[in-house]
Amino acid sequence: MSIAPAGSKGDAILQARGITKRFGHVEALRGADFDAHAGEVTALIGDNGAGKSTLVKILSGVYGATSGQVLVDGGPVSFASPSDAHAIGIETVYQDLSVCPDLSPSANMFMGREALRPGLLGRLGFLDNPTMRRESAVAFQRLKVALKDMDAPISSLSGGQRQSVAICRAAMWAKRVVFMDEPTAALGVVQTARTLDLVRRIRDTGVAVVLISHNMRDVIQVADTVEVLRLGRRIASMRNQGITVPDLVGAMTGALDTVPESEPGVAA
Amino acid sequence: MSGDAAIPGPAGTADAAGLLAPQGLGRKLKAAAASSPFYMGIILLLLVAFFSFLHPATFASSYNVRNIFLDASVLLILAVGTTYIMIAGGFDLSIGSVLVFSGVVAAQVMLQFGTDSLLTVALGFVVALACGTAWGVFNGFCITRLRVSALISTLGSMGAALGAAYLVTDGSDIRTVPNALIALGHGSVGGVPWLVVITAVVSVIGGVVLHMTRFGRHTYLVGSNPEGSRRAGINVSGHLLKLYALSGLLAGFAAMLSLGRFSTTTLEGHANDPLEAITAVVLGGTALTGGRGTIIGTVVGVFIPAVLANGFIIMGIQPFWQMVVIGFVVIAAVYADQIKRQKGERL
Numbered sequence: 001m002s003i004a005p006a007g008s009k010g011d012a013i014l015q016a017r018g019i020t021k022r023f024g025h026v027e028a029l030r031g032a033d034f035d036a037h038a039g040e041v042t043a044l045i046g047d048n049g050a051g052k053s054t055l056v057k058i059l060s061g062v063y064g065a066t067s068g069q070v071l072v073d074g075g076p077v078s079f080a081s082p083s084d085a086h087a088i089g090i091e092t093v094y095q096d097l098s099v100c101p102d103l104s105p106s107a108n109m110f111m112g113r114e115a116l117r118p119g120l121l122g123r124l125g126f127l128d129n130p131t132m133r134r135e136s137a138v139a140f141q142r143l144k145v146a147l148k149d150m151d152a153p154i155s156s157l158s159g160g161q162r163q164s165v166a167i168c169r170a171a172m173w174a175k176r177v178v179f180m181d182e183p184t185a186a187l188g189v190v191q192t193a194r195t196l197d198l199v200r201r202i203r204d205t206g207v208a209v210v211l212i213s214h215n216m217r218d219v220i221q222v223a224d225t226v227e228v229l230r231l232g233r234r235i236a237s238m239r240n241q242g243i244t245v246p247d248l249v250g251a252m253t254g255a256l257d258t259v260p261e262s263e264p265g266v267a268a
Numbered sequence: 269m270s271g272d273a274a275i276p277g278p279a280g281t282a283d284a285a286g287l288l289a290p291q292g293l294g295r296k297l298k299a300a301a302a303s304s305p306f307y308m309g310i311i312l313l314l315l316v317a318f319f320s321f322l323h324p325a326t327f328a329s330s331y332n333v334r335n336i337f338l339d340a341s342v343l344l345i346l347a348v349g350t351t352y353i354m355i356a357g358g359f360d361l362s363i364g365s366v367l368v369f370s371g372v373v374a375a376q377v378m379l380q381f382g383t384d385s386l387l388t389v390a391l392g393f394v395v396a397l398a399c400g401t402a403w404g405v406f407n408g409f410c411i412t413r414l415r416v417s418a419l420i421s422t423l424g425s426m427g428a429a430l431g432a433a434y435l436v437t438d439g440s441d442i443r444t445v446p447n448a449l450i451a452l453g454h455g456s457v458g459g460v461p462w463l464v465v466i467t468a469v470v471s472v473i474g475g476v477v478l479h480m481t482r483f484g485r486h487t488y489l490v491g492s493n494p495e496g497s498r499r500a501g502i503n504v505s506g507h508l509l510k511l512y513a514l515s516g517l518l519a520g521f522a523a524m525l526s527l528g529r530f531s532t533t534t535l536e537g538h539a540n541d542p543l544e545a546i547t548a549v550v551l552g553g554t555a556l557t558g559g560r561g562t563i564i565g566t567v568v569g570v571f572i573p574a575v576l577a578n579g580f581i582i583m584g585i586q587p588f589w590q591m592v593v594i595g596f597v598v599i600a601a602v603y604a605d606q607i608k609r610q611k612g613e614r615l
Contacts, residue, residue, distance in 0.1 A: 083501050098499050100492035102559030111489055112500030114482045125481040153560075155609075 011038045012074065013208045014059060014090070014177050019068035020232075021054050028054040030232035031068070035225075036177060036208040041199060043211045043219040043240075046229035047252050052212050055229065056179055059210075060092045061085030072176065089175025089207075095182040099166050101155035105147055106136035108154060109169045139172040143201050160191030164198055171202045178202060181212045196222045216245040228252055304553025304605055305565035312572050319579035326582050334461060338529065340574040341467035342367075343544055344567065345522040348474040349515035350545040351566045355478070356511050357491040357558025359418040362407060363519040364541030365429035370399040371523035371533045372433040375442040384446045392449065392527070396520040403429055404516020408509035426542070433535060443532045453528025463525055470521070475563035487511065491558025547573065547598055553605065572597070 016034035020027065029051045036042040046052045057063045059070060061079030069076050072088055079085045082092075099108045110132045116122035133150060140147060145164045147157065154162050163183060170178045180199065184192040199222050203209045213219050219226060220243060228236040228251040236251045249255075319327040326332060346363050353360045374396035378388050403425055410421035455462050478484035486507050489497045498504050526534060550556065551572055552565025577590040 082499065086501065092499075094499065098493065098496035100489050100496060100559065102492040102555070103488055107485065107489070112497065112502045114485055116482065125483055127480060127482055127485055 010040065012036070013038050013072065014210075015071040015074075016055065016059060017069045017071065019055065019058060019070070020066045021051075021058060021063065022066045028232055029058075029065070029068075032229060032232060033234045033237075034059070034227055035237065036210050037225070038176075038208055039203060039206050040224040041203050041209045041211055041222050043213060043223035043226045044229065045213065045216070045219060045226060045248060045252055050229040050252070051232040052229055053181070056092070056181065056210070056212060059085075059177075060090055060179055086173065089173075090177045090179070091170035091174035092179040093166050093170045093181065093183055095185055097162055097166055099154055099162055099169075101162070102153050104151050105140070105154055105157075105165050106133045106150060108165055109136040109139065109172060111169070113173070135172075136168075139168050142205070143168050143171060143198055145198065158191070160187050160194060163187065163191070163195060167195070167198055167202070171205065171207070174207050177208045177210060179210045179212070182214065183211070184213070184215060184218055192218065216248045219248065220245065230254060303562075303565075304601070305562055305568055307604075308551055308553065308565065308568045308572065308601070312568050312575065315572065315575050315579065319575070319582065323579075323582050327579060330459075332578065332582070334464075336571075336574050336578050337464045338461055339578070340570050341461075341463045342522045342526050342529070343541065343548065343574075344467050344570045345470055345518050345525065346541055347545040347548045347566045347570050348471055348563060349518035350542070350549045351474070351552070351554055351561055351563055352478065352487055352511050353418075353515050354546070354549050354554045354556065355491045355558060355561040356487050356508060357494065358411070358508060358511065359422060359546075360407065360512065360515045361419070361422040361542045362403060362425040362429055363515060363522075363545060364538035365426045365433070366400050366403040366516055366519040367523045367526065367538050367541060368533065368535055369403065369429040369433040369436075369523075370396040370520040371527050372436045372442060372535070373399050374520075374524060375445060375527060375533050376436060378446050378449075379442065379444050384448060386448050388446045389448045389452065389524075392446070393521075393524050396523045397517055398520070400516040400518070400520020400523065401513050402516070403519070404513040405509065407516065408512035411512065412505035412508050422542075430535075430539075433533075437533065437535065439535075441533045441535050445527050445531045449524070449528045450531050451528075453525065453531070463529060466525065470518070471563055471567060478563055483510075488559055491555075491560075493559075544573070547594060550598055551601055555605075556602075 012035050014034070014036040016032060019029050019032045019034075021029040032051060032055055034044070034055060044052055044056070054063065058065045061082040061084050064078070064080075070079070071077065072090075077088065079088075100111065103111075106129070115128040115131045115135070117126045117128045122128070137150060143164075145161075145168055147161060147165070149156065154165055157165070163186070167178075167180070167183060170180075183199070184195050187195060196218060199209055199211065203224075211219065211223060220240065223240045226236070226238050226240055226243065226248065227234055228238075228248070230252060235254075238251075346367070349363065350360060374392040377395045378392040381388050381391055407418075407422050407425055410416045410424070411418050414421075416424075452462050457465060478487065486497070486502055489500070489502060490504050490507050494504050526538075530537075548569035549561065549566050550569070552562065552567070552569030554561025554565060573590060573594045576593060577587050580590050581587050
């Protein structure tokens with residue numbers, strides 16, 4: 001497809017090594033590792049309090065880590081803010097929609113990154129709406145998302161379509177990684193299936209997709225690899241070949257391994 | 269609810285053709301016809317037609333039309349600022365008091381300056397704009413940094429600014445205004461009063477900036493989803509601060525026009541300005557919840573009460589009826605808007 005893949009399929013784009021994060025007395029991450037590869041969907045799973053959201057916030061620049069290293073394309077990076085992560089091509093789709101219901105799809109796609117007219121008008125801050133509209137249409141087309149109206153406020157779209165606008169926005173700007181935090185949590189069955197299709201299409205453009213989900217069936221349907229967090233550490237990293245829901249649940253809860261269940265000092 | 273999260277297009281190119289097709293004129297007209305400014309514009313035209321038909325010699329006289337426009341001009345300047353604030357999901361109750369304060373300080377400075385020239389007037393403008401902006405920045409600071417709600421912050425500065433204005437003048441109006449400013453307030457160019465020309469220019473600039481620039485776009489985004497805007501890298505607090513400063517600046521500007529028109533600081537005359545501005549903005553279709561609104565709607569929203577008041581006086585009806593009618597019309601307009609929205613919105 002038209003996007004240049006950040007690396008060839010399978011290259012490790014985003015890695016974390018030995019990440020710890022302390023909030024006061026609470027140790028949310030205790031030496032967590034993580035790997036996401038180009039052109040793959042990596043599912044990040046774990047029970048509540050396992051440290052998933054903390055890890056994602058560190059990897060997307062929202063928090064800094066207490067210790068440990070984040071590597072992009074194999075080189076260490078440090079993010080002072082989400083904008084740093086954006087600049088490097090890492091985008092996040094949040095669980096609660098980050099779209100503006102009163103504005104058009106293209107205004108939402110270019111939210112905070114509006115295209116300006118060339119020349120003097122641009123320097124005065126005049127918007128280049130035709131360009132934004134055209135590029136949004138291209139992005140929707142590339143991901144095969146059909147919106148019934150490119151100019152109506154997206155409040156007139158269904159919840160699933162609004163979610164796909166949010167996902168397409170992340171995909172349009174992400175050069176390397178798209179994080180998706182429970183993208184199907186609020187969706188019905190049909191919409192969920194369509195959103196998972198969208199996830200696959202984004203993966204096929206060559207970026208790494210990281211899917212945070214509680215829904216094990218979603219994970220098995222769409223993931224290439226599954227990273228399991230428990231008590232602030234990665235305790236498994238498996239290829240999605242012949243994995244079953246009980247396998248995943250077992251890994252998450254510790255039923256399948258020998259790590260003692262009651263380790264101190266971890267909370268949500 | 270038939271969710272179409274991501275309809276796989278039968279053929280991608282066909283989809284794109286549909287998406288890329290420029291907005292049809294018919295569709296554009298249809299969208300415009302469904303908007304509040306359009307409905308309200310029709311109502312305004314009907315009112316004008318009604319009064320003109322009943323009283324062509326008085327209502328439709330050039331003198332009366334001129335009066336309606338003059339009465340509306342100062343309020344419209346304030347309402348332009350209120351439109352920005354409300355699209356961003358905010359409130360500014362202080363504009364009337366800020367107008368009075370800016371006018372009082374500017375009048376005082378011009379008085380002290382002594383000479384009666386365009387230079388004096390220019391100085392007055394600088395002082396009034398600075399005073400207005402300062403109050404606006406103060407409001408913005410309280411709202412975005414101290415996180416006191418907009419309602420309370422601007423309620424507080426509404427009282428404080430008016431009190432300060434009384435302190436400056438010892439409670440009585442300053443009635444010495446430079447003749448050069450009065451000339452501006454009463455003069456006209458090609459038969460159109462300067463105040464009306466200036467107000468039109470301010471409104472057009474306000475509309476262009478709101479609808480065509482990134483500043484305007486951010487105003488809508490911030491009002492529609494502040495948290496999402498923050499995540500998208502928009503400096504939400506900074507933008508809100510600028511909007512309150514703008515609202516204050518316009519109040520300062522309106523203060524000078526008011527001085528020019530009335531030749532006095534009108535200490536008592538602006539208590540209702542913020543509510544009238546909010547009424548006009550809401551009549552024009554701006555959502556109280558932010559994210560939606562237009563300047564043209566606000567223009568219509570300013571003129572409906574102005575025409576109604578004027579028409580009632582001419583018909584010999586007690587003008588107080590205008591307040592009663594407008595009160596109910598605002599409620600009806602917002603109700604109609606909600607119904608329309610519930611129909612259009614799919615959740």
